[in-house]
Amino acid sequence: AQTVTQSQPEMSVQEAETVTLSCTYDTSESDYYLFWYKQPPSRQMILVIRQEAYKQQNATENRFSVNFQKAAKSFSLKISDSQLGDAAMYFCAYRSPSSGSARQLTFGSGTQLTVLP
Amino acid sequence: DGGITQSPKYLFRKEGQNVTLSCEQNLNHDAMYWYRQDPGQGLRLIYYSQIVNDFQKGDIAEGYSVSREKKESFPLTVTSAQKNPTAFYLCASSMGRGRNQPQHFGDGTRLSIL
Numbered sequence: 001a002q003t004v005t006q007s008q009p010e011m012s013v014q015e016a017e018t019v020t021l022s023c024t025y026d027t028s029e030s031d032y033y034l035f036w037y038k039q040p041p042s043r044q045m046i047l048v049i050r051q052e053a054y055k056q057q058n059a060t061e062n063r064f065s066v067n068f069q070k071a072a073k074s075f076s077l078k079i080s081d082s083q084l085g086d087a088a089m090y091f092c093a094y095r096s097p098s099s100g101s102a103r104q105l106t107f108g109s110g111t112q113l114t115v116l117p
Numbered sequence: 118d119g120g121i122t123q124s125p126k127y128l129f130r131k132e133g134q135n136v137t138l139s140c141e142q143n144l145n146h147d148a149m150y151w152y153r154q155d156p157g158q159g160l161r162l163i164y165y166s167q168i169v170n171d172f173q174k175g176d177i178a179e180g181y182s183v184s185r186e187k188k189e190s191f192p193l194t195v196t197s198a199q200k201n202p203t204a205f206y207l208c209a210s211s212m213g214r215g216r217n218q219p220q221h222f223g224d225g226t227r228l229s230i231l
Contacts, residue, residue, distance in 0.1 A: 004159075035219060045160075045207060045222035091159055104150065104175065105220060107159030 002027045002094050006108035013082045014116050020067075021077045021111045023092030033095040034068070034075045035105070040088040048090070051075065079113075087115045119144045123208050123223035129231045130195065130202060138193045138226045140208035147212060149191035150220065153177060154205040163206075166191055195228060203229050 003026045013019035025034070036048040051059045051068050058066050063083075067076045079086055092108040121142045130136045142149065148167050152160035162175030166185040180199025185191055191210075195202045206226045212218035 009157075037222075043205060043207075043225045045209070047219050047221075050219055104162050104165055105160070107161075109157070109159045 002029075002032075002096065002106045004092055004094050004106050004108040006090075006092055006111050008111045009109070010112045010114070012114040012116055013079070015082055015084060017082055018078060018080045019082055019113065021079075021090050021092075021113065023075045023077070023108055025073050025075065025092075025094050025106075027073070027094065027096075029096060031097050033097065034066075035093040035095065036064070036066070036075075036077045037091045037093060037107075038086075038088045039091065039110075040085075045091075049077065082115050084115050084117065087113055089113070121208055121210055121221055121223035123206075123226050125226060126224070128226055128228045130228060131231050133197045135194055135196050136228070138195070138206055138208075138228070140191045140193065140223060141189055142191075142208075142210045142221075142223075143189060144210055144221060145188075146210035146221070147188070148210060149185070150209040150211075151175075151181070151183065151191070151193045152207045152209065154207060154225075160207060163193065 005024045032053045034051045038046045038048050049059050049061045049064050063080045065078045089110045089112050091110045093105040095105050124139045150165045151163040154160050161177050163181050164183040166172035169188050172183050172185050182194045208223045209220040211220045
């Protein structure tokens with residue numbers, strides 16, 4: 001079974017600065033998908049960024065980028081120019097490509113990000 | 118606008134009572150999911166459904182039941198057998214096809230014990 005570990009329960013960053021959230025995972029599969037979701041105080045889960053394991057290029061979405069290290073099974077999220085609205089719980093998630101699993105997500109325990117003005 | 122609607126936003130359960138959480142989507146997604154979130158923890162999968170009239174148990178299905186009679190709807194019943202139901206429940210959906218289709222989430226239902 002796949003596991004996802006987020007070793008930083010809490011992080012803080014100064015507004016306009018850069019912060020990196022860590023995520024590691026354990027899998028025996030060679031093809032899979034990785035996601036970062038954001039959960040603000042409203043509790044809605046919002047997709048931030050996604051990465052296919054077969055792609056070597058790191059995904060980027062505006063101020064959000066990932067550092068995907070497949071051999072190390074590491075998938076960190078970098079937030080540049082942090083804004084107050086970035087404050088939220090961030091979850092790393094893994095998804096198997098196997099049809100039998102219905103593409104279910106395995107989540108890490110989350111990192112609570114605080115943005116300081 | 119397309120999306121996922123969960124209702125109610127807050128729900129209270131009495132001892133020995135079954136309660137049903139609603140999840141409706143108008144995204145034309147084939148697959149739907151129910152997750153449970155406890156404080157300080159990530160999401161855990163309760164049940165999922167890939168197509169109408171079919172569903173599978175997730176990691177923590179005991180004490181829960183679901184149905185999938187329509188593509189748009191995937192209600193979750195928390196039965197009296199679930200001894201610790203207090204949690205935040207999230208419904209999600211995704212396209213059935215496509216290698217990299219993400220899951221879209223509703224706004225959640227918070228269930229508490231009276």
